Amino acid sequence: xxxxxxxxxxxxxxxxxxxxxxxxxxAGLLELKTGVTDLDLLNxxxxxxxxxxxxxxxxxxxxxxxxxxxxETLLDEMRNENLQPSSESGxxxxxxxxxxxxxxxxxxxxxxxxQANIEKHINQLKQIGIGVTQNEARTTSKLSxxxxxxxxTELAQVGAFQRVWSxxxxxxxxxxxxxxxxxxxxxxxEKLGALTVKAxxxxxxDIEMIDPHQCFIHWELKLIGEVSExxxxxxxxxxEFDCELEIKAEDxxxxxxxxxxxxxxxxxxxxxxxxTSTKENEGKEDEVANSATVTVEAPSSKQAKxxxxxxxxxxxxxxIDQLIDLVGExxxxxxxxxxxxxxxxxxxxxxxxxxxxxLLRNTRQLQESVMMIRxxxxxxxxxxxxxxxxxxxxxxxxxxxxxxxxxxxxxxKTVLEKISDPLVHLVRNALDHGIESPNDRLAAGKNQTGTIxxxxxxxxxxxxxxxxxxxxxxxxxxxxxxAIEKGIVSESxxxxxxxxxxxxxKPGFSTAEAVSDVSGxxxxxxxxxRNIVQLSGRVDVKSVPGQGSILTISLPLTLAILEGQLIxxxxxxxxxxxxxxxxTVSVDHSLVNNIAGDADVYRLRGEHIPIIHLSDxxxxxxxxxGADRLLVIVEGEGQRVGILVDExxxxxxxxxxxxxxxxxxxPGVTGATILGDGTVALIIDTPxxxxxxxxxxxxxxxxxxxxxxxxxxxFVVNGHN
Amino acid sequence: xxxxxxxxxVDETQGNQQLTFILSGEEYGVxxxxxxEVKSWTATTPIPGTPDYVLGVINLRGTIVPVIDLRVxxxxxxxxxxxxxxxIVVRVNCAVGNRTVGMVxxxxxxVYDLNSEDVKPPxxxxxxxxxxxxxxxxxxxxxxxxxxxxxKLISESIFGVIDQQTDSIEVSHVDTTH
Numbered sequence: 048x049x050x051x052x053x054x055x056x057x058x059x060x061x062x063x064x065x066x067x068x069x070x071x072x073x074a075g076l077l078e079l080k081t082g083v084t085d086l087d088l089l090n091x092x093x094x095x096x097x098x099x100x101x102x103x104x105x106x107x108x109x110x111x112x113x114x115x116x117x118x119e120t121l122l123d124e125m126r127n128e129n130l131q132p133s134s135e136s137g138x139x140x141x142x143x144x145x146x147x148x149x150x151x152x153x154x155x156x157x158x159x160x161x162q163a164n165i166e167k168h169i170n171q172l173k174q175i176g177i178g179v180t181q182n183e184a185r186t187t188s189k190l191s192x193x194x195x196x197x198x199x200t201e202l203a204q205v206g207a208f209q210r211v212w213s214x215x216x217x218x219x220x221x222x223x224x225x226x227x228x229x230x231x232x233x234x235x236x237e238k239l240g241a242l243t244v245k246a247x248x249x250x251x252x253d254i255e256m257i258d259p260h261q262c263f264i265h266w267e268l269k270l271i272g273e274v275s276e277x278x279x280x281x282x283x284x285x286x287e288f289d290c291e292l293e294i295k296a297e298d299x300x301x302x303x304x305x306x307x308x309x310x311x312x313x314x315x316x317x318x319x320x321x322x323t324s325t326k327e328n329e330g331k332e333d334e335v336a337n338s339a340t341v342t343v344e345a346p347s348s349k350q351a352k353x354x355x356x357x358x359x360x361x362x363x364x365x366x367i368d369q370l371i372d373l374v375g376e377x378x379x380x381x382x383x384x385x386x387x388x389x390x391x392x393x394x395x396x397x398x399x400x401x402x403x404x405x406l407l408r409n410t411r412q413l414q415e416s417v418m419m420i421r422x423x424x425x426x427x428x429x430x431x432x433x434x435x436x437x438x439x440x441x442x443x444x445x446x447x448x449x450x451x452x453x454x455x456x457x458x459x460k461t462v463l464e465k466i467s468d469p470l471v472h473l474v475r476n477a478l479d480h481g482i483e484s485p486n487d488r489l490a491a492g493k494n495q496t497g498t499i500x501x502x503x504x505x506x507x508x509x510x511x512x513x514x515x516x517x518x519x520x521x522x523x524x525x526x527x528x529x530a531i532e533k534g535i536v537s538e539s540x541x542x543x544x545x546x547x548x549x550x551x552x553k554p555g556f557s558t559a560e561a562v563s564d565v566s567g568x569x570x571x572x573x574x575x576x577r578n579i580v581q582l583s584g585r586v587d588v589k590s591v592p593g594q595g596s597i598l599t600i601s602l603p604l605t606l607a608i609l610e611g612q613l614i615x616x617x618x619x620x621x622x623x624x625x626x627x628x629x630x631t632v633s634v635d636h637s638l639v640n641n642i643a644g645d646a647d648v649y650r651l652r653g654e655h656i657p658i659i660h661l662s663d664x665x666x667x668x669x670x671x672x673g674a675d676r677l678l679v680i681v682e683g684e685g686q687r688v689g690i691l692v693d694e695x696x697x698x699x700x701x702x703x704x705x706x707x708x709x710x711x712x713x714p715g716v717t718g719a720t721i722l723g724d725g726t727v728a729l730i731i732d733t734p735x736x737x738x739x740x741x742x743x744x745x746x747x748x749x750x751x752x753x754x755x756x757x758x759x760x761x762f763v764v765n766g767h768n
Numbered sequence: 769x770x771x772x773x774x775x776x777x778v779d780e781t782q783g784n785q786q787l788t789f790i791l792s793g794e795e796y797g798v799x800x801x802x803x804x805e806v807k808s809w810t811a812t813t814p815i816p817g818t819p820d821y822v823l824g825v826i827n828l829r830g831t832i833v834p835v836i837d838l839r840v841x842x843x844x845x846x847x848x849x850x851x852x853x854x855x856i857v858v859r860v861n862c863a864v865g866n867r868t869v870g871m872v873x874x875x876x877x878x879v880y881d882l883n884s885e886d887v888k889p890p891x892x893x894x895x896x897x898x899x900x901x902x903x904x905x906x907x908x909x910x911x912x913x914x915x916x917x918x919x920k921l922i923s924e925s926i927f928g929v930i931d932q933q934t935d936s937i938e939v940s941h942v943d944t945t946h
Contacts, residue, residue, distance in 0.1 A: 376830050619814070665816050706815075709867045710825065710834040711926055713815055721827045727813040 061106045062151055064098070069151075070430065071095040073144045077433055079132045089126035094287075096122055099147070101284060111150050114165060117172045118143050123277070124176065139171045141434075209240075210274055215293040217265035222289045224260055233268070235282045240272015269297075364460065367420055374410075374417045375702040378608075381410050382699065382723040418459070418605050425503045425512070426454035428467050432474060432501060439478045446485050446496040447478060456503040458510050459605050465582055466512070466602065469575040473514050473598050474499065476571065481518035481596055491593065493517070506601075509584075514598040521590040523547045529556065548588050552576045580734055582606065583626065609703055609730065611720070613696035614679065617667035622701055622720060622730040623690065627681045631695060634678050649678060649689050656680060656689045659740050661731075664715060681733045688737050703730065715739050784882040786906075788913055789856060789873035792844045796873075797880065797906070797915045802858045804868060806876055809853040820846075821925065826855075826870065833857065835870040836925050847874075862923040869922045880913070882906060 075092035079085070096119045103112035118140060124130040146168050149160045214236075218229060236242050244266055251263040270279065279294050384403050389396075429451050440447040458466070482488075482497035489495055502513040523544060530536045530550045542550075550556060554573040579586045584602035603626075611622040638650040639658070647658040658678065662668065678689040701720040706713055706729075717732040786797035787806075812824030812835050821840040825832050835855055840846045855870040888905050901921040906913045 372830065379830075665814070704830075704832045706825070706832055709832060709869060710815075713817060715816060719813070719825060719832045721830065721832075725827055726811070727825050727827050727832060729813065729815065 057106065058154075061102050061108075062155060065102060065111075065151055066148075068095040068099045068102075069144055069147060072099075073141065073434060074430075076137055076140050076144065077437055079137050081134050081137070082131050084125065084128050084131060086126060089122065089132075093119065093122040093126050097284070108154060110165070111147065111154070114143070114147065114150065114169065117169050118147075121172050121176055130175070136175050139168070139175065143168050143172065209271060211297040212270045212274065212276070212279060213295045213297050214268040214270060214279060215265070215291075215295075216268065216283070217291040218262050218286065219289050219291075220261040220263060222262045222286060225286070225289055227286050227289065229262070229264075229266065232282055232286070233266075236268065236270055236279065239274045239278055239282075240270050243269045362420075370417055371421065374414050375608075375704075377410050378414060378700065378702055379721050379723070381406050383725070386723045414608070418608075419457075421460045421605075422457035423460050423463055424455045425458050425463065425510075426451075428458075428463050428470065429454050429501055429503075431467075431471070435471065435474065436478065436499065439475065443478065444484065445478070445482055447482055448496050448498045450498060450500040451502075452500060453503040456505060456510060458503075458602070461606050462510075462582055462602055465578065466600070469578045469586075469600075470501075470512065470514070472571050472575050473600075474501070477514055477516040477518065477596070477598075481516040481520075483519050487519075491519075505604075509601045510604055512600040512602070515595065517595040520592040520594055520596050521548055521551070521588070523592065526550050548590055551588065552586075577734075583609075583624065606703070609701045609720075610698070611701035611730065612679070612698050613722075613728070614661075614677075614690075614692040615694040615696055616661045616665055616692050619665055619667055620696065620722065620726075620728045621661065621665070621692075622728050623679060623681065623733070624730070625698060627733045629680045629682055629687065631677055631679045632689075634676050634691075651680065651689075654687065656687050657740070658689045658691055659736060660691050662691070662693075664736065664739070686737060688733070688740070690731070690733075690736070701730070786880050786882060786913070786915060787856070788877040788880060789854070790875045790877055791838055791842070791873050795877055795908075795911060795913045796838075797913045798856070798858060798918050799915075800879060802860060802918055804857045804859050807855050807857065807870075808851070809849045809855060809872070819925075823872065828857065828868070828870075831868065833868050833870050834926065835872060836922070837872045839872070839874075841921075841925060858918050858922065860919045860922045862919070862926070864927075867922065867926070869926070871918075871922075880906075880908070 072092055072095040075088055075095065078088055079092075096115055100112050100115040100119055103109070103115060121130070121136065121140070125132055125136075130136070146160065146165060149158075150165075152158070153160050216229070216232075222229070233242065233244055245268070247265050247267065248263075250265070251257070257263075276294055276296070280292075283290070283292050381403070384406065387399070389400075432451070433449060436447055436449040477499050482499065483491065483493075485495040488497060498517050500513075500515040502511075502515060504511055527536070527542070527547050527550070530547075530553070531538055533556065535550060535553050535556065536542065551572045552575075556572065576586050579600055579602070582602055583606070584600060586598065586600045588596060588598050590596040609622070610625040612625050612628055614621050614623060632649075632651070634649070640648050640650065640655075642648060647660075648655045649658050650656075677692050677695055679692055679695075680687060680689050682688075703718045704720055706716065706719050713729075715732055715736040716729045717735070718730050719727050720730060722728050785800040787800045787803050788795050788797040790796075807828075810826055812826050814824040815822060815834075818824075821837045823835045823837050825834050827833075837846055849872070852875045854873050854876050856873055856876075857868060857870045859866060859868050888907070901917050903915045903917045906915060
């Protein structure tokens, strides 16, 4: 690997970690309550910003580092309780998170961030900071005055502003393997003041059992100097998660500070709104009253990070994909073997068949396990919604509460990535159109605050996502009116409530009076449905006027494997997804009608189903002209179609292979697979095929090439061809 | 077949080793560094809606690889395939990424190490294939070898549509939203 590759890798790793830290930062900021100083939360937020700043500086992203520095300064003031979180500071900090995200995208080759925007944010941060510095100056002078009267002898010897710190540093055994050397850390500390070091070797094993790569010594240090706790903590930044660290103040000053903190806390408590905040505050008071010990350990599970800390490793998706490919090959090999098993002689057949069955079982299990590796909790996707709801409800002037249920439900990674945008659109719709304004809600006898619930759960072989709102529900009158206006339905048509609801998925549909930048362009719902259908999923809506709506999305658990029905047209084998097949009928010629010389339709129990001649699409000669053929009735995007085939072959699990990898996308086909005999079969994309059929593409071709279609010969209504 | 091997120097940095093949009586060359393998002819699965020169796809050890009939691509008539027919699998660089594609040729010829002096710019006319894909011409004792720019050739075979009359390339927008 050459140098540029290495650098690109490190670059990417940094950006990944930065993105994670930004998520932590954002989640923490959203949790901040006005006027409450939650030290744990503030420390978390500060640490996230600090990591970003440090990482950025190390890898040369200076502008990001500098920008984060300003955020960090402000956050530092907050966690030192010189500044209380306010909605203004929260808002600005969240806005800064957005700027940081944009700056990160810029360094990945994205759009450049305007310098003016960056500076505007820095100024806003500074503005808030100005108020603080003045406060700080007052507090410090007050402190120093008191310190001179209450100081101990030791302190008197040490000097008015000198601090005495006792540090307990207990590295985890693997610390040395991370490339960190305690000696370096102590040398850094020495620069801050007078340092005494005491090594505790009690845990060091006997010489026969010692592993020189591991560290079993822990240290007690004493540092005297004009040093703040933060400066000490900063020295241990790199090893934060690889050790246990305790920094204790041994002088009188901290105790004094804690008294002041207690007073501050009591004042805050009286100012706060009743309810949750007071409870938090009580806990904090106790915390503050104790000596200010800082224990830095592995991040607690309270962090909003969806990643479970224990026992997990990062694996590149490339490796997983390779593994999945191999398992796919195994499935194919096993189906090849099955064929041999069927063709073997009587004597060997039984034994062979048993072995092959066993292999089949093992392969299925292996396959399931490997598929599970690609599964990620839906929380990764849900994570963006608190912020979205927070911003949008502010923008729309509505009060909205977001609930999330079943965040641990696991979904295939690709599905997760592709369902994100549709979900965002649906939630925005619920926020914009579903939930009414606070006044309207009150007038309707509802609680001012509306609730949107995101629910995820497994059902059979599917994962189901639901967006539930307690808003006004779908306005059927408006929807019907708009549909008529756009010509989607005729005035005379009688539609059931459910059918009216389904109209929102039609292209170009939107009842929004004004197109806001949030929704209303009328391109949304049909695109959402298309995206979901592309994932082999379904989307549906249920609504009760005045009470709310439920949007249900159903997706398959895995995308790489398909339950397929093999069909033959001419000498070619195609695959149709079993899920999309409703039924298969043997064609009854008397039920076929020809319309305007072009299209054949089949009368199935009162419904007219268009017939697609797959032989036309595949540009193959029809098998047995006029003979009995089969019609496979499939459903794609709410429409039923009959695909005319020559023969139904077996059903099997089919591994989907990409056509686009080495070729390109082919309309009407979603991919290919390798059959038991090693040949390639194409997988039909039912909605795509239908679209091609409707656009008349090959119809015209088949007319020109004068291909004879069996039925038209017998049952032409308009005397054509 | 005699070649100029003994008289020329190998210049590896310039990638001047060429694998040559016969097509409609002409000898063409491709940079050997782009050749992944050469295999005997196997039946392809045709893809609906593709130009005639796209024969279809094959299964190459688990990967789906498209196969292009170069005779048809270069405007000649297609012939039936015999046991000399080969599929040359090349790895090319398209605008959208790398692709592994097979090209059908009548037969494999040689591997030549070329000296940069032997390599001449393409003439204005005189070849059966569009000048667009010819990188250069090389004079060999047995005749002229036409060196192909496979990146361009394959790229446009997959994504582009050639206007045979004007020899201009029209890139089609493949509708991927289905």
